[in-house]
Amino acid sequence: MTVELISVGTELLLGNIINTNANYLSVECAKLGLSMYHQVTVGDNEARLCEAIKTALERSDIVILTGGLGPTSDDITKEAVARVIGRRLVMDEHSRERILDYMNRIMVQNRTVPKELAKITENNWKQVLKVEGSIVIDNENGSAPGYIIEDNNKIIFLLPGPPVEMIPMFEGGMLPYLKKLQDKVFISRMVKICGIGESTAETMILDLIEKQGNPTIAPYAKGGEVHFRITASADNEDDALKLINPILDEMYSRFGINIYSVDEKETLEEAVVKLLKKHNLTIVTAESCTGGLLAGKIVNVPGASDVLKEGLITYTNEAKMKYLGVKPGTLDAYGAVSEQTAREMAEGALRQSGCDVSIAVTGVAGPGGGTPEKPVGLVYIACGISDKVFISERHFKGSREKVREYSVTAALDLIRRSIIDVYG
Amino acid sequence: MTVELISVGTELLLGNIINTNANYLSVECAKLGLSMYHQVTVGDNEARLCEAIKTALERSDIVILTGGLGPTSDDITKEAVARVIGRRLVMDEHSRERILDYMNRIMVQNRTVPKELAKITENNWKQVLKVEGSIVIDNENGSAPGYIIEDNNKIIFLLPGPPVEMIPMFEGGMLPYLKKLQDKVFISRMVKICGIGESTAETMILDLIEKQGNPTIAPYAKGGEVHFRITASADNEDDALKLINPILDEMYSRFGINIYSVDEKETLEEAVVKLLKKHNLTIVTAESCTGGLLAGKIVNVPGASDVLKEGLITYTNEAKMKYLGVKPGTLDAYGAVSEQTAREMAEGALRQSGCDVSIAVTGVAGPGGGTPEKPVGLVYIACGISDKVFISERHFKGSREKVREYSVTAALDLIRRSIIDVYG
Numbered sequence: 001m002t003v004e005l006i007s008v009g010t011e012l013l014l015g016n017i018i019n020t021n022a023n024y025l026s027v028e029c030a031k032l033g034l035s036m037y038h039q040v041t042v043g044d045n046e047a048r049l050c051e052a053i054k055t056a057l058e059r060s061d062i063v064i065l066t067g068g069l070g071p072t073s074d075d076i077t078k079e080a081v082a083r084v085i086g087r088r089l090v091m092d093e094h095s096r097e098r099i100l101d102y103m104n105r106i107m108v109q110n111r112t113v114p115k116e117l118a119k120i121t122e123n124n125w126k127q128v129l130k131v132e133g134s135i136v137i138d139n140e141n142g143s144a145p146g147y148i149i150e151d152n153n154k155i156i157f158l159l160p161g162p163p164v165e166m167i168p169m170f171e172g173g174m175l176p177y178l179k180k181l182q183d184k185v186f187i188s189r190m191v192k193i194c195g196i197g198e199s200t201a202e203t204m205i206l207d208l209i210e211k212q213g214n215p216t217i218a219p220y221a222k223g224g225e226v227h228f229r230i231t232a233s234a235d236n237e238d239d240a241l242k243l244i245n246p247i248l249d250e251m252y253s254r255f256g257i258n259i260y261s262v263d264e265k266e267t268l269e270e271a272v273v274k275l276l277k278k279h280n281l282t283i284v285t286a287e288s289c290t291g292g293l294l295a296g297k298i299v300n301v302p303g304a305s306d307v308l309k310e311g312l313i314t315y316t317n318e319a320k321m322k323y324l325g326v327k328p329g330t331l332d333a334y335g336a337v338s339e340q341t342a343r344e345m346a347e348g349a350l351r352q353s354g355c356d357v358s359i360a361v362t363g364v365a366g367p368g369g370g371t372p373e374k375p376v377g378l379v380y381i382a383c384g385i386s387d388k389v390f391i392s393e394r395h396f397k398g399s400r401e402k403v404r405e406y407s408v409t410a411a412l413d414l415i416r417r418s419i420i421d422v423y424g
Numbered sequence: 425m426t427v428e429l430i431s432v433g434t435e436l437l438l439g440n441i442i443n444t445n446a447n448y449l450s451v452e453c454a455k456l457g458l459s460m461y462h463q464v465t466v467g468d469n470e471a472r473l474c475e476a477i478k479t480a481l482e483r484s485d486i487v488i489l490t491g492g493l494g495p496t497s498d499d500i501t502k503e504a505v506a507r508v509i510g511r512r513l514v515m516d517e518h519s520r521e522r523i524l525d526y527m528n529r530i531m532v533q534n535r536t537v538p539k540e541l542a543k544i545t546e547n548n549w550k551q552v553l554k555v556e557g558s559i560v561i562d563n564e565n566g567s568a569p570g571y572i573i574e575d576n577n578k579i580i581f582l583l584p585g586p587p588v589e590m591i592p593m594f595e596g597g598m599l600p601y602l603k604k605l606q607d608k609v610f611i612s613r614m615v616k617i618c619g620i621g622e623s624t625a626e627t628m629i630l631d632l633i634e635k636q637g638n639p640t641i642a643p644y645a646k647g648g649e650v651h652f653r654i655t656a657s658a659d660n661e662d663d664a665l666k667l668i669n670p671i672l673d674e675m676y677s678r679f680g681i682n683i684y685s686v687d688e689k690e691t692l693e694e695a696v697v698k699l700l701k702k703h704n705l706t707i708v709t710a711e712s713c714t715g716g717l718l719a720g721k722i723v724n725v726p727g728a729s730d731v732l733k734e735g736l737i738t739y740t741n742e743a744k745m746k747y748l749g750v751k752p753g754t755l756d757a758y759g760a761v762s763e764q765t766a767r768e769m770a771e772g773a774l775r776q777s778g779c780d781v782s783i784a785v786t787g788v789a790g791p792g793g794g795t796p797e798k799p800v801g802l803v804y805i806a807c808g809i810s811d812k813v814f815i816s817e818r819h820f821k822g823s824r825e826k827v828r829e830y831s832v833t834a835a836l837d838l839i840r841r842s843i844i845d846v847y848g
Contacts, residue, residue, distance in 0.1 A: 012446075015450030015454055016643070017447075018447045022436075023439050024439070026438060026439030036437045037466065038465070038476075040464055041463035042462060043461060219440070220440050291732070291735070292709070292715075292737065295716030295737045299789075299828075300715075302791055303792075305739055308737075309740050309742070309743060310736075310739055310742075310746075312736065313719045313732075313735030313736070314734055315732055315734055315735070316733050319733060322734075365723075366726075367726055368727075404720075404724070
């Protein structure tokens with residue numbers, strides 16, 4: 001089946017916001033095995049929106065519209081769909097109750113909402129109208145309902161624009177509906193790899209990619225990591241897994257320790273925190289060029305406080321000596337960006353904190369500060385575990401922000417590899 | 425004039441990458457005063473791409489295509505445009521020289537490029553063909569050239585997909601071309617506001633927004649900040665500024681210190697670093713719930729090492745006592761998330777570092793750890809300057825990551841306000 005997205009909103013055409021909804025829905029539709037050939041963005045203009053809906057219904061089986069369901073007169077998506085398919089808008093008692101309840105809750109609980117928003121204004125009642133014969137999907141995070149409309153062998157989804165409302169409604173309402181439509185189930189696993197470049201990784205499984213059928217193998221690149229999604233379709237979940245597992249085994253045998261997860265939702269920092277918890281280890285960070293970004297990444301994992309106790313941002317040589325006991329002689333002889341300094345930072349952080357694991361990063365993030373011997377992008381990372389120190393020397397390309405982002409990924413990866421080396 | 429975007433690439437339809445190009449080009453076109461009514465995304469399929477180009481040329485004056493200019497057989501944008509407008513592809517000697525030179529440089533300088541990419545393969549020569557009569561735009565960051573084609577009173581732009589190639593080519597090649605087309609110049613200023621919510625900010629200038637004409641006033645919301653773009657069109661820059669300046673003055677008089685910049689490219693952290701440098705001040709960070717993100721944000725500003733000397737991530741009570749001298753009695757009596765602890769963190773960081781300014785953050789980021797008295801989202805921020813401590817108590821809503829992001833913005837804002845308070 002084919003699916004088409006229509007994103008509605010003048011704010012998209014003006015660039016006020018990035019269309020992350022299109023990306024989210026593309027991924028979800030691909031996972032369901034739906035073929036997407038067109039994505040269209042139009043503004044809050046009835047003629048152009050109607051035209052886009054008409055065109056989409058001619059060429060696609062499923063049309064997903066996001067945005068334009070709010071209470072203002074600019075919000076015309078529901079009205080445009082009703083006009084194109086020739087149906088009336090009728091009162092939806094259920095939504096009336098729910099919106100009344102929602103607005104009351106907002107008013108009572110959330111005193112930070114400005115008064116003018118917390119009022120149930122006349123135009124809020126526009127949201128209680130539905131296209132006749134449509135299935136209503138409740139919105140737990142806003143007032144506008146979503147809708148599923150079956151018409152003339154086509155299916156139309158209407159979803160609100162804000163991702164915080166749209167995503168739960170898609171997952172809770174549209175996804176189960178779409179899954180029921182399929183005679184096959186689609187199961188996917190995400191092989192997440194770190195420490196190998198994208199083109200090298202693709203080359204390593206080129207034969208698998210070239211002969212792919214069911215399952216499919218799709219690469220996704222993401223700031224220093226490479227992900228491959230393996231998707232199989234079958235009559236049931238067991239059969240789909242029987243198709244996926246041999247590919248997974250093959251990928252494990254080729255990529256080995258470079259794979260940090262096969263769970264779609266697990267991030268590298270989550271895998272690292274999980275590994276630390278598994279071995280009951282605490283960690284301390286000592287950052288120069290990443291200036292706190294590495295600790296900040298780890299801290300974003302819920303429950304990180306069980307493992308991350310403290311961190312030191314030692315941007316200057318003075319701070320490296322004061323907090324980490326880096327020797328003046330080391331800084332003089334080798335410089336702040338050197339294997340030796342990284343090693344002493346990692347050792348000093350262990351001593352100072354009493355933690356089980358330390359991770360230290362020192363490098364030239366640029367744009368200034370590079371020399372022929374120590375160019376912008378040169379980064380030393382050291383991971384200390386009891387009396388061992390693991391060192392990684394990396395050369396990154398790109399802007400100051402890119403060098404930092406890649407450094408953080410490489411540091412997380414070094415923690416992971418070092419723990420596996422020591423603890424198995 | 426109307427403009428339409430066509431983003432080409434199956435990777436967009438599969439959701440492998442987010443379409444940030446559409447956002448970038450929407451903003452640029454809006455700044456030029458061009459009207460954008462449609463954005464379309466299609467895959468690497470000739471029939472559907474040709475159809476999209478035909479439709480766009482019927483309804484829009486300018487069509488911008490991004491993606492599909494690479495060397496592989498999947499890359500068909502140039503071929504599709506040539507077919508739709510009925511022109512031949514011809515050899516472009518200039519691009520041949522440039523690509524040869526570019527590939528040689530890549531091979532010599534960049535030994536990290538895998539061999540298979542650094543070879544000048546047969547299909548690279550596909551990139552030296554141009555649509556007959558087109559203007560070639562050189563690519564400084566990749567091999568694929570861009571093109572401007574004038575046809576039948578329409579203008580077609582072809583740009584490569586990777587933003588790192590596309591953006592400089594748009595700025596260097598397309599933008600001057602578009603500006604020449606306009607009989608008017610468009611000048612804009614971005615009023616960047618921090619410390620006031622979006623709806624409050626809009627309410628404060630509702631009268632200006634409602635009576636807008638030339639200049640226009642467009643709001644952009646961005647993680648704890650509110651931006652308003654003021655755009656005026658006139659015969660020349662001076663006249664445009666004469667239209668903008670009274671609005672700017674009015675906004676300054678209404679928002680006052682809440683405006684941190686009117687420079688499109690200046691971020692809040694850049695404004696803070698600039699302010700620190702202006703008064704020749706150094707800064708130290710002491711972070712609990714933000715865990716290094718605040719220091720990481722400051723460090724992302726080039727030249728930050730002149731002002732940020734060190735930072736302490738004191739996630740545990742032990743670390744707060746050890747590095748910052750927070751008193752056990754304070755932690756016992758008021759807890760780690762309290763005005764008193766934030767104050768002692770800021771005071772301790774000043775003492776410990778010898779810096780001129782300190783900024784301390786402690787809060788409940790969630791999802792766990794909240795209590796009725798200290799709910800998730802409660803954050804205390806303290807800024808110490810010599811013997812003064814400025815305190816801000818904030819209540820943020822949203823996920824762990826959102827609470828952190830807003831906390832970082834609020835901390836940067838407090839640094840700014842505190843320095844202005846002390847140093848004027």
